[in-house]
Every structure is written in structure tokens, then in C-alpha cells.
Amino acid sequence: MNFPPVKYSSDSDMNLVEQKNNSQKRKIIKHLFLYGAMANTDLGRFVKLSTPKIISLLNELKNEGMIEELGQGSSSGGRRPNLYGNKEDAFYIVGISINIYQTSVAIFNAKNQKITGDHILPLTITHGNSIVDPIVQFTENIIQEKQIARDKIWGIGIEMPGLVDSETGINKTYMVSKRPVAEVFRKKFGMEVLIENDAKTRAFAELRFGAAQSKRNVLTVHLDWGIGLGIIVNGKLYKGRDGFAGEFGHLPMVDNGILCNCGKTGCLETIASGTAIVRMAKEGLKEKRSSLLGQLVDNDPEKIEIRSVVQAANMGDQFSISMLANVGQWLGKGMAYLIQIFNPESIILGGQISEASQFILPPIQQAIHIFCNPELGNEIEIKVSELGSQAGIQGVAALLLERVLDKK
Amino acid sequence: MNFPPVKYSSDSDMNLVEQKNNSQKRKIIKHLFLYGAMANTDLGRFVKLSTPKIISLLNELKNEGMIEELGQGSSSGGRRPNLYGNKEDAFYIVGISINIYQTSVAIFNAKNQKITGDHILPLTITHGNSIVDPIVQFTENIIQEKQIARDKIWGIGIEMPGLVDSETGINKTYMVSKRPVAEVFRKKFGMEVLIENDAKTRAFAELRFGAAQSKRNVLTVHLDWGIGLGIIVNGKLYKGRDGFAGEFGHLPMVDNGILCNCGKTGCLETIASGTAIVRMAKEGLKEKRSSLLGQLVDNDPEKIEIRSVVQAANMGDQFSISMLANVGQWLGKGMAYLIQIFNPESIILGGQISEASQFILPPIQQAIHIFCNPELGNEIEIKVSELGSQAGIQGVAALLLERVLDKK
DNA sequence: AATACTTTAGTTAAAAAATTAAAAAGATTT
DNA sequence: AAATCTTTTTAATTTTTTAACTAAAGTATT
Secondary structure (H helix, E strand, C coil), X not given: CCCCCHHHCCCCCCCHHHHHHHHHHHHHHHHHHHHCCEEHHHHHHHHCCCHHHHHHHHHHHHHCCCEEEEEECCCCCCCCCEEEEECHHHCEEEEEEECCCEEEEEEEECCCCECCCCEEEECCCCCCCCCHHHHHHHHHHHHHHXXXXXXXXXXXXXXXXXXXXCCCCEECCCCCCCCCHHHHHHHHHCCCEEEEEHHHHHHHHHHHHCCCCCCCCEEEEEECCCEEEEEEXXXXXXXXXXXXXXXXXXXXXXXXXXXXXXXXXXXXXXXXXXXXXXXXXXXXXXXXXXXXXXXXXXXCHHHCCHHHHHHXXXXXXXXXXXXXXXXXXXHHHHHHHHHHHHCCCEEEEECHHHHHHHHHHHHHHHHHHHHCCHHHHCCCEEEECCCCCCXXXXXXXXXXXXXXXXXX | CCCCCHHHCCCCCCCHHHHHHXXXXXXXXXXHHHHCCEEHHHHHHHHCCCHHHHHHHHHHHHHCCCEEEEEEXXXXXXXXXXXXXXXXXXXXXXXXXXXXXXXXXXXXXXXXCECCCCEEEECCCCCCCCCHHHHHHHHHHHHHHCCCCXXXXXXXXXXXXXXXXXXXXXXXXXXXXXXXXXXXXXXXXXXXXXXXXXXHHHHHHHHHHCCCCCCCCEEEEEECCCEEEEEEECCEEECCCCCCCCCHHHCECCCCCCECCCCCECECHHHHCHHHHHHHHHHHHHCCCCCCHHHHCCCCHHHCCHHHHHXXXXXXXXXXXXHHHHHHHHHHHHHHHHHHHHCCCEEEEECHHHHHHHHHHHHHHHHHHHHCCHHHHCCCEEEECCCCCCHHHHHHHHHHHHHHHHCC
């Protein structure tokens, strides 16, 4: 099956010039998608071509309906440059974020603008692929609602938790079936589909749109129900042999610790994840520990969620604060490992628990000082992501587009 | 100061065509250095240029004395191709390996052939830069002996232990002085000098000449007096923000452990390095533990070296074998961390302790099974480096050449 | 074993493409 | 309003590719 943009493919049966032209056009489209309108000179710096050549490529793209002129930019004393940008309706991409308890869908246009509202489907992820059909149906409805021609959708990017191999399209942890999930989706949608692990898509979002934009070596730690690690090295997202790199949450931290759902004991996730916090909070409540948490959940331990603990802590609840501090200490020790191994420029924290940064950052810093060589640990920048809740969807969508455009 | 090969630099005051030509020529030289003689078609696949263009570049290089024709290659049914290769005396590079107790020097020609014998200078590395002058002298003698024109030496690569930042040319651990060591060497030699940490140069050697050649994600663990980690991700050597990535030996492994020379306690190096083994062996001998080790060192504990323990183990000595097995367990646990973080294709072991692989590989494998997610740990390939003792020198030399040729 | 066929490599000249350099156009500053 | 600065356009020149052709070597056929 052939998916768009076949237009700009560079098959080996093409001649060298066509191949190079198409590769350059793809670069231009990608650049305009990511960085918005731009003057020919700036594009020239990027693709390393002379002005006449770039202008001719831009004109071709204009005639093909891909890009448009967008008036003139500013000048510091000279003729103003023409600005070029992708045409909004040149193509669309779909981003789907499958979380543990819900799935969100959004559509982006060729200017990387989200053209849909918040579409959230409450759906608990399972080991099997029972949630595939509801997600496909939900997404198709949104596409139809927006009346987008199917051939203008260049693909669908799906982020999900678990051990995801985006090459084979297999998730080893969730949505397991005979055929790779990505293939199942691809068949049902009839479009290019990319699946990727959520920690990696968020790292990619930081790299393209967030705090890692101008950096080369950054780690992102996703603190939610689980603990995920995104690795950016030499300015690229790192995935490892099978795409499983970043299993930070399953580093063995405690001897004879609690059993983890991975089958081992004492993993970092058993003591420093959202799941662990909720478990500890429930135990505390059952043991009648005095805490503001009780009020927040009507004294029903089963109602406790991550946000309950964060909320209680923000209200000054001692029990919640000390839990978070303890979590911070363990995270800090784990991050000390990462810092010594990666010597990163910065570490970016995301996920629900990062919203309690005032309680976890100090113990993290402290643990880093204790366990880290000062040459590596002292100057490290640790901060909370500034990307909102849409980071994941934006990340997969952009990742999908780049894969489509990088494909020869 | 201008160093060779200014000939092929691509300054921004050149026109685009010249810049591209020179960049292509540099690529060709690098390729021929690394992979030996080659046909024009093969080079074409690599630099993506048409046959006439490549032939014209090759002819220019031939006229400039850089390359030569080397007869004809084989064909599977057709005219035989002309082979092109770097001329031996087109340029030379010098590799220097500074170890804890000795320094080795070698010179390589443009075909990456070592043209010197074994030149080893016994010299103990210090915190200050007292060994700089002896090394410069020693190296200059070798250069003079070989009667190589100075302008034909494109640079000197120096590998050394410690926290090395090759960008600034500073080693934070050894050879510390007011000015960066690399600059001190550069001044004295009057040539381009690159310094790099030894674990990284060995990783690079594996990437270019060893078991990592055809792989993209590989870790190399250098087991010697210390424990070094070389990281190859996405087919490139990873160095981190300051070049300090890979401080694997200083991961905190034991609570309330022994004091490490890094200032922290319980580092992996305090229990699983060559230094640790020798320390334990000395203690054992002093406590009159019966062991073959005693015979090997005339019952003088101070004479014990890494190789004594390896040798004793190979002779069947129970004490030495159990020490190595213990070391293997700790290394295995540490490697389980690395595997879960990097999901590498393989891990390559080097250094003196890797010579006792029969005793350390089984406990390493066992620990990996215990501490690692089976999806990541089961298929991992762990093997001992096949590169000999010259790996480090070869690695820095090649690294230096690539840096010289990659510079615009 | 001779011959024709196939495959691969290298050469050449025509055609195409890209760059350079110069001129024109448009905007800002003095 | 002149001078300056920057971008765009244009035309000439240079470079590169394409494609046809020659060359050389192996393979198959007679």
C-alpha cells in the first residue's frame, strides 16, 4: 500500500537530481512545519543551497499547493524578505495518546496547529487489543466531523505506555495480539501508523517544542503511574536496539523490596512512582494515619489518586509531603545514576508527580549531591516541563511526520 | 596557527562549489583511511555523486599526491574496477596512550598502518603535568627516527584516564595545570592535539575496527585498574555535555561501603575494579589465606598486580576464582542497570580483567538474569574485545583524524 | 575452444542544473 | 533625498548529470 506523500519520495529508480530535489523539498516542508514561516535566506542556511535554487524549489512547492507566500518579514535596513510557510491544508496528521485510563485524539494541520478541540475517550488499557476498535471509531468520527479528505492525512501517530518497538509495531506489554498493533491500526485506518512509547514521545516533544530545543544531551523523566525515561543524545531521540531503552523505573534499587509488576522486586517504580505513592497513601489511610487525604476522598482509601496526594501536599498535609519527599530521595538517587552515565545538560521532569515539584525537587537535589560526582552533578539543570498536557499528542504527531518525511 | 590539512578546509569565504568539493574530498580520504582501497562505484554509493564527478575528484586527489591507483579489484562478471587508496606517505598521525603506569606511542600512515614498533615509556601518571615533557621528548625522538616531515603529520591523539573534556582540552583528574593539557601539548608539539578519555577511545576503536563496526548501539566496558564505560549510540560515540559521560565505575552500589578515591563511598569501583581485586588479594594474603597467589609474588603482598590474580585463577586458585566471581556478580548488577537504560545490541568487555572472562562472564550473565527485564536481558550479547593491546592508540589516532577531517 | 552474450566499468559529449556575479528592487537610516 | 543595506531577479558561467558508447571481463553456448 502506498501512503502519501508519495509525491516527494526518493526511490532509487529516480535519477540523482530528482532524488536530491525531493529530499530537499521534504526538508523544507519539515522545517516550515516545525518552525513556521521563514525567508528563503534562512531556509538556505538550513539546506545549504544557493538563493536561485531555493527559490526555484519554493516555486515548485507553491505550484504543487504545498506552501504559500505569507507577506514580508522584517529587515534591519534593506529590502524585506518574502516569507514562505506551509499551506494549512497541505496535509494533516493525527495524534493519539493512549494512557492507562483514557485516550485522547487530536488533528494537526500542516502548520502544526491543532485544529480539533479536546477529544477524550475514557478507556482502560488492557493486555489484549480490545480497545483498538473503540479508538478507531472515535478517531474516524473526528476525522469525518472535520471533513478532511483521507488522502490529505499523511499518517497517524499513537503514543502508548509499555515496551514499544516502533520498527516492528509491537507493544510487548499492552495491546498484544497475533499481529503487531501498529499493523492492526494501519489496516483499520488504511493509513500510515506509527506507535511509540509515551516517555519517548514526550522527550521528542521537549526536543522539538520544549526545553530541550536548543540542547543536544537531555534526559526527560516522566513521573506518572509509572516512571519513564526519555533519552536525547547528540540532538536525537535514542531508542536502543528494540526501542526499549529507558527502562529507568525498573532499575533495582532496594534489596528484598516489594514485588513489581515486571516480575522483579525492589524496582524504583515500587517506591517512587505514582502507583507506589497511591499504594502508600492507601496503607496510611487504612492505618488511620491522620492526614488531610482522608477528607479529600471521603475517607475511602480506594478513591485516592495521584492528584489527591499532590493536592493534599499543596494544602500542607504532612503525611503527603513526607511521602513525596521520600519519593524525591529515591528519584534523586536514580537520577544520580543517570547523570553519571549520561553527563546530560539538563533533566526535564514531566507527568502528574512533577506538579508537586516544590516537594520533590529539594530531596532530588540533595540525593544528587550525595551520590553524584560534583563535576557532573553540580551544574546540572533540573526543571519541570513547560509543555502542557498535550505534549504527548504533539510529540507523536511530529514524530510521525518526521518519519514519513525522512523515509526515502 | 594553521595546521594541515588546510588544503581541504572549507572556509566560508570559499564559494559553495569549492566547499562541497573539499568536503567530499575529506570524506573520500577518511573512507580510504578506514576501509582501505576501494572502487569508484563504492565511493560513489557513499558520497552520492555520479561516476564522472567522482572520477574527477579522484583524479584531483591523485594529482595532489593524496591517493594512488592500486590495480584492479574483482568482478562478478564484468570489467574489473580500478582501485583507489590513500598514498602511504600522504599524511601521518600519531597516537599516544597514557596509562596509569606507562605511556605508549605509535605512528600511523595514511593507510592506517602502524609504521613504528612498540615504544613504551614507563611513567606513572600524576595529578600535575610533570610527565608532559618526557612524553613530548619521547615522541619527538620517534618522529625524528622515522624521518617524517613535520607538515605531513596531521595531528597527535592522546588517550588518558580521568575526566577528560576534549573540547576544552582539560583533564580534571590528572595532568592538571593552569592551561589545558591539550594546549600545553599543542604548544610543545606545534601540531594539532586531541585528548580523550581512554574508555571512550577504546569504544571508538571497537566502533571503527572491532566488534561494534556494523552495530549502532553498543556499550564497551573497560575493566582495568578502574572501570570505564564507552557509549556508542545511533552509531556514534557519545560523550555528554562536558565529555564526562560513562562514569559507570562510580555508580553507588553498596550502602556504607568503602571510601572511593572519588570521595564517595560504595562505588562500583570499590568492589569490582582491578584496584579492588588487588586490594582484596593483598588482604587475603596478609590474613594468610592459602592461595597460589603467594607463590606467584614470593609471598610479598605488595607485589600483587591484576595479572597475578588472573594468572592464579587460570592455574585453578580457588581464592582468586572466588574473588573474580564476586567481581563478576557486581559487574553484572551494574550491567543490568546499563542494559535497562540503553537496550544495547551488545556489550564488549576490555581491559586486563576481561582476560579472566571464563571466571567473570558466568556470574555477569547470572546477575543480568536476576536484575534485568528478560525482554532486554535475554538476547543481549556480551563478549570480550578482540582488539589487542593497541586498541587505545589506534582509537585515539583515528578519532584525531576524523576530527581533523570533520572540521570545516 | 571459439564465439556470443551478459555484466560491470570507464569515457565522452550533450543536456541539464546550479552557482556566481551583477543588476534591480525595495526598505531603512541619516 | 541621498546613502546604505538587504533581498530578489536575471543572465552568464560553471558544474554536474544523463545517457550513449567504448572497454573489459566473466559466463553460457555451440
